[in-house]
Amino acid sequence: MPEDGAGRIAWGTARGRWVLLAAVLGSGVAFLDGTVVNAALPAVARDFHVGIDSLQWVLTAYLLTLGSLLVLGGSLGDLFGRRRVFVLGLVGFAVTSLLCALAQNAPELILARALQGIAAAALTPGSLALLSASFRPDDRGRAIGAWSGLAGVATAVGPFLGGWLIDAVSWRLVFLVNAPIVAVAVVVTMRHVPESRDDEDDVRVDVVGAATLSAGLAGVVYALIEGPAGTSRGAVYACAAGGAVLLVLFVVVEARQRHAMVPLDVFRSRQFSGANLVTVAVYAALGITTFLVVVHLQENLAYSALEAGAALLPITIIMLVGSARAGALAQRIGPRGPMTVGPLIVAAGLVLLSRIEPGTRYATGVLPGLVVLGIGLALTVAPLTAAVLAAVDEHHMGVGSAINNAAARIASLLAIAVLPGVAGLAENFRRGYRAALVIAAVLAAVGGLLSWLTIRRAAAVQPVPHVPVGPSCHDRCVEAAA
Numbered sequence: 001m002p003e004d005g006a007g008r009i010a011w012g013t014a015r016g017r018w019v020l021l022a023a024v025l026g027s028g029v030a031f032l033d034g035t036v037v038n039a040a041l042p043a044v045a046r047d048f049h050v051g052i053d054s055l056q057w058v059l060t061a062y063l064l065t066l067g068s069l070l071v072l073g074g075s076l077g078d079l080f081g082r083r084r085v086f087v088l089g090l091v092g093f094a095v096t097s098l099l100c101a102l103a104q105n106a107p108e109l110i111l112a113r114a115l116q117g118i119a120a121a122a123l124t125p126g127s128l129a130l131l132s133a134s135f136r137p138d139d140r141g142r143a144i145g146a147w148s149g150l151a152g153v154a155t156a157v158g159p160f161l162g163g164w165l166i167d168a169v170s171w172r173l174v175f176l177v178n179a180p181i182v183a184v185a186v187v188v189t190m191r192h193v194p195e196s197r198d199d200e201d202d203v204r205v206d207v208v209g210a211a212t213l214s215a216g217l218a219g220v221v222y223a224l225i226e227g228p229a230g231t232s233r234g235a236v237y238a239c240a241a242g243g244a245v246l247l248v249l250f251v252v253v254e255a256r257q258r259h260a261m262v263p264l265d266v267f268r269s270r271q272f273s274g275a276n277l278v279t280v281a282v283y284a285a286l287g288i289t290t291f292l293v294v295v296h297l298q299e300n301l302a303y304s305a306l307e308a309g310a311a312l313l314p315i316t317i318i319m320l321v322g323s324a325r326a327g328a329l330a331q332r333i334g335p336r337g338p339m340t341v342g343p344l345i346v347a348a349g350l351v352l353l354s355r356i357e358p359g360t361r362y363a364t365g366v367l368p369g370l371v372v373l374g375i376g377l378a379l380t381v382a383p384l385t386a387a388v389l390a391a392v393d394e395h396h397m398g399v400g401s402a403i404n405n406a407a408a409r410i411a412s413l414l415a416i417a418v419l420p421g422v423a424g425l426a427e428n429f430r431r432g433y434r435a436a437l438v439i440a441a442v443l444a445a446v447g448g449l450l451s452w453l454t455i456r457r458a459a460a461v462q463p464v465p466h467v468p469v470g471p472s473c474h475d476r477c478v479e480a481a482a
Helices: 014-048 052-080 082-102 106-134 137-168 178-192 207-226 233-256 264-268 270-301 305-311 313-333 336-353 362-390 394-423 429-454
Strands: none
Touching (some): 014 082, 014 106, 014 137, 052 082, 052 394, 106 394, 137 305, 207 233, 207 394, 233 264, 264 270, 270 305, 270 336, 305 362, 362 394, 394 429
8 A cells, every 4th residue: 555544655656755855855965065064164264264263163153053953943843844844944955055155254154054054953854754754654664774875875975076066166166056956855845745743732832942042052152162262251251151051041941841842851761861962972073073084184184175075985885884784783682782882983983083194195094094983883873863763752753853963963063162172273283183083082982881871772663774964974864863
């Protein structure tokens, strides 16, 4: 039968293929944007004559609005219609990508990136939620597995396409390439994807929660980036204190809010809380790694944008080959083992990558670290995604996915804001690079320890193959989440 009694679609039908295409295109445009922006950073720095603090803001402005609004985006999809919010996110992403391409200076680009993050917050949770809501329960695993593999093509193509555009024409084209992909995605979605929502919830939007989280993160991140850059101490301290107060207020508001953006009761699940703690540790490590490795290869090892972007391709290949197998392994033995061993292997890969220095050969000095990192990620991400989704009920699938995505984005955001100053990158990039990657390795190892302590040995979960995307190797997921 092409549909079940609830109108959900069967795998292998024409309609199912259209829904899969819409989800792949939607997540693919976010994946593509994530893989090419890091490669464009040195070109942006040269064009606008800015330093590492401005490059931090190009990434963190996007991660700030995306991370703080992702859960709201997932909630809006659950409440008002996942297809509707997904399409609005697609259109917004195309418009804000155009603004990024037209930016004439660093502040304009940073503002456009912040707006792009808002659009992505509506788009990103919708891709996986559309598949989960549209396909029959027995077919969701295959649909999500196909989505993961096909969306991974965007991750693989991104470094080549982005690097070529940057070297041959301009970094601005890495944003303009989003428009045709979005156009096709919108048409397919409107024609072939069924609408879905959580009909059991009253329609309420947690504006106060979204505002306090966004403003609190903004204050803390401003202080972390601008403090080491020499901004007035008074302004830095005021923003740090104000941000901290607002983040505490956010927790208080959510605890008392009937229709909370982040329903705190989901964290009563040890599985859900533990998986999100692991996400924070691992994606903090990945956020700083993907930021620094590409810049380091271009600035200190004389790689072109194409070479630097393509250098990370082994990670994607290993993820594509290994994610499904890791998901099957987690289904057979439970997620605890893979989620413990995987981050420890990630840590080993980061230690190897920390040794890259001028004169290092790719085959003997760069590739081994990337291979080890890729193996660790392949072991980690699929079981992690499955553990998260298995810990929330069907009605809050969008919110649960978005919380995990937000955890990944905010972890990357804070890592990019904090580690450059802690490692002394502004004073000495080469020495600071090594220190930052060693710190990232410690964070990944902490993720493995947290998995051992918090994830149950066995879990009745469907294996969900996943390729992280975006700035944090992410769409992580969902970028993989994520």
